[in-house]
Amino acid sequence: MTTTTLDGGASAPARGNLKSRLRRAERMRKLKAIGLVAPLALFLVVVFVVPIGNMLLNSVDNGSLRHVMPQTASALTQWDGTGLPGEAAFATFAEELRDSRRGGGLGSVGRRLNYEDPQYRGLLMRTLMGLPASSDDWRETLIGIDAAWGETATWRGIQAAASPRTDRYLLASLDLERGADGEVQRVDEDNRLYQAVFQRTLVIAGGVTLICLLLGFPLAYLLATLPAKTSNLLMILVLLPFWTSLLVRTAAWIILLQSNGLANQTLQTLGLIESPLQLVFNRTGVFFAMVHILLPFMVLPLYSVMKGISPSYQRAAVSLGAHPFAAFWQVYAPQTLSGVAAGTILVFIMALGYYITPALVGGPADQMVSYYVAYYTNTTNNWGMAAALGSILLAVTLLLYLVYHRLVNRKQMIGS
Amino acid sequence: MPNKTNETSSDHSTPLIHFDAVQKTYDGENLVVKNLNLAIRPGEFVTLLGPSGSGKTTCLMMLAGFEVPTSGDIYLRDQRLNSVPPHKRNFGMVFQNYALFPHMTVEENIRYPLKTRRLPAVEADRKVSEILDMIQLRDFAKRRPGQLSGGQQQRVALARSLVFEPQLVLMDEPLGALDKQLREQMQLEIKHLHEQLGLTVVFVTHDQSEALTMSDRVAVFNDGVIQQIDTPGNLYEYPANAFVAQFIGENNTLAGRIESVEGRQCRARFGEGLSTGALLGPTLAAGDATRLSIRPERVKLNGAARALPNRLPARVREFIYLGDHLRVRCELAGNDDFVARVPVDEFASHMQPGETVELGWRDEDVRALDAP
Missing domain, CATH: 2.40.50.100 (RNA polymerase II/Efflux pump adaptor protein, barrel-sandwich hybrid domain)
Incomplete structure (x- = not known):
């Protein structure tokens, strides 16, 4: 079967055999490839894809009311939102409210309802206290316990918490809310916060990226053009910060930059300033520390691209009559564009998610989105808000990346 | 052939380029170029031939202005070139790896020297168009160098160094990266261009057959010294010393x-x-x-x-x-x-x-x- 004959009659089955043999031979190779990638793929699914998906879901999840009070939830979703719900809904609610104490779901329902109006938790507690064992007219009984049950707005609030999905967290993350008529509107000026936070996050990340580029480009150029021996030594100095923990480096900046720190003392000794400058616990400190930490991520991609650019390009440009400065900008710089793109996108995206550094060396007005994500997860246990802020940051990052990718690709298009 | 032109080094016309007692050292100890005297006449095709490290490329780089002579002078007619920066010398140069700008199209590459000279657009268009026809790459004008074959890239590099009508064209082993057949074809193309346009060319190579094919005169370098400078025929038939005899031909x-x-x-x-x-x-x-x-x-x-x-x-x-x-x-x-x-x-x-x-x-x- 395996010997292929040369006559025409035998060639057709032989071809079939050849294909199946090829498949068999390829199968082993494919399995090997899958085997090599599988652990990493699994790791990524467990620690990256699932948590991110979970976060995206959390940002629109409406909380536990429809689990704790399923029948009330379904009764209220059918209610048209005018006047009061029917007697049946009142009865179901009273029953499920009583049951919720035993099931222990009351706390989470109260917390969720409090996002609608801070009165709810108290209202629920009071109602539970006064709830009789049975009643003929639950509507009257509940209104008797608290007049709030006779108001449409109270039931609207519970209705809003009853649907499985909500956009309230995402809207709140953008300083938006739904008004009484259900239309999206901006929140009161006093309560606006997150638009400013997102703006600040983008400004700090953009500023850090720009400073890194301005500092990193000449450094990378020097490293790429120096003889290997010197450039290797300098490269070690560039990489040195990587060997220290981020926390230690940030703390070191506090010590250096504080009012009686080394920087201020030196400036005062030199007579450049009379009183200490406020260099830390403000935006200046954030820029100092973040640029220092992120600079290598700019230098390394720039260096690797510059290393590959032959010096003969600039020589050629000069021999063709270009001033050395023009030769640099017209011929060398455009070829570094892919490195600039890689470095800026890397630094920018890393800077967007910075948390510890601004938290330690920044003031209250320098906190970035990550700070509020941490605040909602650690302090107030409001996963919805934390997830919504994270999701919007993710969306903004992806959007910026797409725009950037477009721009760079159009400019670059360097032939292979 | 041997007795046809027994050229001597005394010049009848004034030389275009004149190296006068030029020395070059990089480390202050070893001379890479030792006392170089060389005159290049207008319209001449001179090849600097020698093994690697013989000083031929250093000579070319000094002529281009990328290296400065440690002592001695280089003259362009009566003008001392030592202090003229490379971008003001008006020499065309073809590099070993072509050095075509990868982010520019063929046309933009060829236009570059005209742009640096601030030539009016109409005139630049005409010159670029003419030279594209000459190298027969009109259809490739909008391509990038990366999309061309080695021979085509070579022709573009040549066109770019000729389009501004330089008074001298320098070539630094320009054919080294091509395969044998293409190299021989390009040798003839360059030779014909030299004849048609009346160019003055200084060509550096370590390939003796290339030097013999193309040159009016060949300067054989070894150890920083010109061993002999003569026509290809005389170099082959009357080598001045054992090195030249060994280096040229079998x-x-x-x-x-x-x-x-x-x-x-x-x-x-x-x-x-x-x-x-x-x-x-x-x-x-x-x-x-x-x-x-x-x-x-x-x-x-x-x-x-x-x-x-x-x-x-x-x-x-x-x-x-x-x-x-x-x-x-x-x-x-x-x-x-x-x-x-x-x-x-x-x-x-x-x-x-x-x-x-x-x-x-x-x-x-x-x-x-x-x-x-």
């Missing part, structure tokens, strides 16, 4: 001593009691040690050697068949790498390795050169 050498001198002729002894007539090289006198140089194609075998004045017995080591000719490697006077180049039809097929044959040559086929 060569057999025999160590010997000069016995007697008679005008340009001499008689030299070598091996054990063997002797031959030879043409006397420069700076040699009777009694000097010499290195005798004989080209393989001038060595005749057996029958063909019968009528020749110098006939010597040699032992055949091996035969190498090369289609149009046969190389017969022999042992003669202790040199077992003595090669005779024999046309296939003159070869007697019954010959075997180990047999003794008679080698023969004329007196004027042998050069008695200085032993280094």
Whole structure:
């Protein structure tokens, strides 16, 4: 079967055999490839894809009311939102409210309802206290316990918490809310916060990226053009910060930059300033520390691209009559564009998610989105808000990346 | 051919480029270029030929302005070039790896020198268009260099260095990256361009056949010194020393001593009691040690050697068949790498390795050169 004959009659089955043999031979190779990638793929699914998906879901999840009070939830979703719900809904609610104490779901329902109006938790507690064992007219009984049950707005609030999905967290993350008529509107000026936070996050990340580029480009150029021996030594100095923990480096900046720190003392000794400058616990400190930490991520991609650019390009440009400065900008710089793109996108995206550094060396007005994500997860246990802020940051990052990718690709298009 | 133009280095027209006692050192200890004097006439194709590290590329870089002579001067006609920066020299240059700008199209590459010279757009358009026709790459004008073959890139690099009509074109091993067939084709293209446009070209290569094919004159470099500068024919036929004889073309050498001198002729002894007539090289006198140089194609075998004045017995080591000719490697006077180049039809097929044959040559086929 395996010997292929040369006559025409035998060639057709032989071809079939050849294909199946090829498949068999390829199968082993494919399995090997899958085997090599599988652990990493699994790791990524467990620690990256699932948590991110979970976060995206959390940002629109409406909380536990429809689990704790399923029948009330379904009764209220059918209610048209005018006047009061029917007697049946009142009865179901009273029953499920009583049951919720035993099931222990009351706390989470109260917390969720409090996002609608801070009165709810108290209202629920009071109602539970006064709830009789049975009643003929639950509507009257509940209104008797608290007049709030006779108001449409109270039931609207519970209705809003009853649907499985909500956009309230995402809207709140953008300083938006739904008004009484259900239309999206901006929140009161006093309560606006997150638009400013997102703006600040983008400004700090953009500023850090720009400073890194301005500092990193000449450094990378020097490293790429120096003889290997010197450039290797300098490269070690560039990489040195990587060997220290981020926390230690940030703390070191506090010590250096504080009012009686080394920087201020030196400036005062030199007579450049009379009183200490406020260099830390403000935006200046954030820029100092973040640029220092992120600079290598700019230098390394720039260096690797510059290393590959032959010096003969600039020589050629000069021999063709270009001033050395023009030769640099017209011929060398455009070829570094892919490195600039890689470095800026890397630094920018890393800077967007910075948390510890601004938290330690920044003031209250320098906190970035990550700070509020941490605040909602650690302090107030409001996963919805934390997830919504994270999701919007993710969306903004992806959007910026797409725009950037477009721009760079159009400019670059360097032939292979 | 040898007697057609026995050019001397004295110039009739004023030189375009003149190197005057130029020295160059990078480390302050070793001279890469030692006392270089070289005059290049307008319209001339001069090749700097030599092994790597011989100083030829350094010379080109000094001419281009990318290296500064440690001492001595370079003149362009009457103007001292030493202090003129490279971008003001108005020399076209073709680099070893073409150095085409990868982010620009073919057309933009060619237009670049016109842009730096702020030429009016209409004139620049016309020049670019003309030269695109000349190199026959009009259809590729909008492509990027990365999308072209090696030969096409070479032509674009050439066009870019010629489009601004430079007074001198420098070429730094421009054909090194091409395969043999393409290289030979490009050699002829460059040679024809030189003839058509009346260019002055300084060409650097380590490939002697390239130098012989293209040049009006070849300067053979070794160890920072020009060993000989002459026409290709004279370099081959009348090498000035053993290095040139060895470097240009194939060569057999025999160590010997000069016995007697008679005008340009001499008689030299070598091996054990063997002797031959030879043409006397420069700076040699009777009694000097010499290195005798004989080209393989001038060595005749057996029958063909019968009528020749110098006939010597040699032992055949091996035969190498090369289609149009046969190389017969022999042992003669202790040199077992003595090669005779024999046309296939003159070869007697019954010959075997180990047999003794008679080698023969004329007196004027042998050069008695200085032993280094």
